[in-house]
Amino acid sequence: MSFAVALESLGLVSRLGERPEDVLAAPTDAMSAGPVSFDPSTRFGDRNYRPLDRTGQLTVAAVGECLASLGELPARDRVGLVVGTAFGSVATISSFDRRAQTAGPLYAKPLDFANSVINAAAGQAAIWHDLQGVNATCCGGTTSGLLALLYGADLLRAGRADLVVAGGAEEHCEELVRATESGGWLPADRLGEASAFFGLRPDHGGARVRILGGASRAAPGAAGEAGRLGPALRDAIDAALREAGMDASRIRVAATGTASGGGTDDVESGALESWREGLPRFEVKRRTGECLGASGALQLLPFWGWSRGLAVAEWPADGESMCGLVTSVDRQGLAAAAVIEARRGP
Amino acid sequence: MTPAVVVTGLGPVSSIGRGWPAFWEALLAGTIGLRPVESFDVSRFKARLGGEIQGYEPVPEMTSKLGRASRLAVEAARLAWSDAGLGPIEASGAAVFMGTTSGEPREVEAFDDAWIEDRPVDGRRFWDCYPCHGLATAVAEDLGAGGPLAVIPTACAAGSYAVAAAADAIRWGRAEVALAGGSDAFSRITYAGFARLGAIASEACRPFDRDRDGMVPAEGAGVLVLESEAHAGRRGARIYAEVMGSGLSCDAHHMTAAHPEGRGAAEAMRIGLADAGISQEEIDYVSAHGTGTPTNDRLETRALEAVFGDRLPSVPVSSIKSMIGHTMGAASALESIVCCLAVQDGAVPPTVGYQTPDPGCAVDCVPGEAREVSVRYAMNNAYAFGGNNACVIFGASRGAS
Secondary structure: OOOOOEEEEEEEEEEEOOOHHHHHHOOOOOOOOOOOOOOHHHHOOOOOOOOOOOOHHHHHHHHHHHHOOOOOOOOHEEEEEEEOOOOHEEEEEHHHHHHHHHOOOHOOOOOHHHHHOOOOOHHHHHHHHHOOOOOEEEHHHHHHHHHHHHHHHHHHOOOOOOOOEEEEOOOHHHHHHHHHHHOOOOOHHEEOEEEEEEEEEOOOOOOEEEEEEEEEEEEEOOOHHHHHHHHHHHHHHHHHHHHOOOOOOOOEEEEEEOOOOOOOHHHHHHHHHHHHOOEEEEEOOOHHHHOOOHHHHOOOOHHHHHHOOOOOOOOOOOEEEEEEEEEEEEOOOOEEEEEEEEOOOO | OOEEEEEEOOOOOHHHHHHOHHHHHHHHHOOOOOEEOOOOOOOOOOOOOEOOOOOOOOOOOOOOOHHHHHHHHHHHHHHHHHOOOOOOOOOHHEEEEEEEEOOOOHHHHHHHHHHHHOOOOHHHHHHOOOOOOOHHHHHHHHHHHOEEEEOOHHHHHHHHHHHHHHHHHHHHOOOEEEEEEEOOOOOOHHHHHHHOOOOOOOOOOOEEEEOOOOOEEEEEEEEEEEEEEEHHOOOOOOOOOOEEEEEEOOOOOOOOOOOOOOOHHHHHHHHHHHHOOOOOOHHHEEOOOOOHHHHHHHHHHHHHOOOOHHHHOOOOOOOOOHHHHHHHHHHHHHHHHHHHHHHHOOOOOOEEEOOOOOOOOOOEEOOOOEOOOOEEEEEEEEEHHHHEEEEEEEEEEOOOO
């Protein structure tokens, strides 16, 4: 039996802007990769943001926007948070270590160590916003954000929370650029930065955007053989549709993780094309660049925007309902898919 | 009715034993695996002790393309899979859920060394080996697991988060078999961090002792095979224990310090008990987080007092970190294995090094020697940076009884 989850609010920090239309209306032939223009002093005002590193700041900001538009919240111990991220903060981890190595361990900063754990942004955002429910982080490389949203939906299904804020965040930093320039799997100038979160609750009918099902699939052998990722993605799509209780014929669109310029673009495109030829595809990375752990949440923006009458150029504009797939693959051998329904209404 | 989830395979890799018979025998004997650190220079630290798996040689055919934590994870998964008596057919749909604190810190350390020495960084190695989900994809790759997969890096509670997620996946029919656990490699980053927090023990890890002075960073991996009870029954599998339920919570208080009243920790226990459908009076053993730091053990005791009340002094509460140190993301996975073995064998491991009672830690920590205890239900508690708390309850299989 399917369990539907309503997407009730959105918090977004991106280089293109903080409204969904900023991303949706951005040109697809001029990728806006690179760091976000983000000033914590204006964003956080008098509040002490020094304990937050860059990933923490991006997360706290977007989660805050997400919570602010939800109105009255459940008891704090029933509000969960799930952060998808590929790395946490490489800048924090690496700079902590470099300082310990060069100046000596006594000069390494304890605060940096606190933020060196991969779940630091989730913990910091929970402290900042007083979220005492389940707090988790999901990592799956470029699939991290989608995994986080699906894990958040699972927490609701299991009754572990009444409200879950879920999405993803990834920083743009010198460390990642260096690593990517020296043998990375995509051009370094395509690395982006973003933070995007949705407020999730169990759907009781009437939601404009709903997660109806989702699945991840490991693709053993894929690390050295990209060809196995395609079947894994198709398996994930089939499993997500089964969980949604939806016939494949109802799927009209997709929002894919393609167009980063990395080696998995062709695999994901090919798998989707073999699943349904010519399915209209929204490729958020053409606009934002490769935002790694934030990508999965960014991929839900067209559903959010479509339900609110915003133009999604790649998709049909007709109808009151739009069922689609969100897909993502990671080069280490992992694929994920979700079935989303957007509805227009008053 | 929700399908029962049972544990049918155990795979510990630790400084005192690899494979559950050796691990369990060493724990019950009170074997200490903490020694002076060998893998990097600790001359600039006050502390010297670590829980390294010294002389670790991964199984020969394991690829050098894997980082150390992934190798530990793969070995633990192989041990668990073999212990469960499962083969390639079951693997194709198996789920993999892994936890970790740092993923592959040695990979970023190598990256940093190149940076510091102004050498070219190895970007290919960084991207291939550093992202922490490689722990789980390496396990999937090695065993041919093609089911759901995720890494939940909730630091020192991560192994329990993975077990809870895997149990949910099986209950909902997403997989019939899952590998769940955690892994972390010994790392200079972790060591330096805990040293800067003043948290590393000077001579020994002595949880709940009045004179305890810290934890000991360590490494290891623990993986459990979880199955639907029906699947295990069809193939006549040995069942160690049933995953009765779990509770997850967040302190939302401080990144590295527990809530002063143990609020989140107590909440996780209450949720876990409710999820399992049992009361605290039915818990026969608690595997404590028990790091050995002065503050953490006291606050953990407060949380236990809040849940167990007057009954607490009669409940065995031990910490295997006194023997193997704090294995970070692997810790709660290894302690889950301990809970399963306690249920199966009717014995609980000791807290070693305990000499002087602490009025602030009024628990029966099973000092010094293992004890025979009939364990129907065992509670595994884990707490982490970020305020992430987890409680998983294991019990004798209802089907088996």
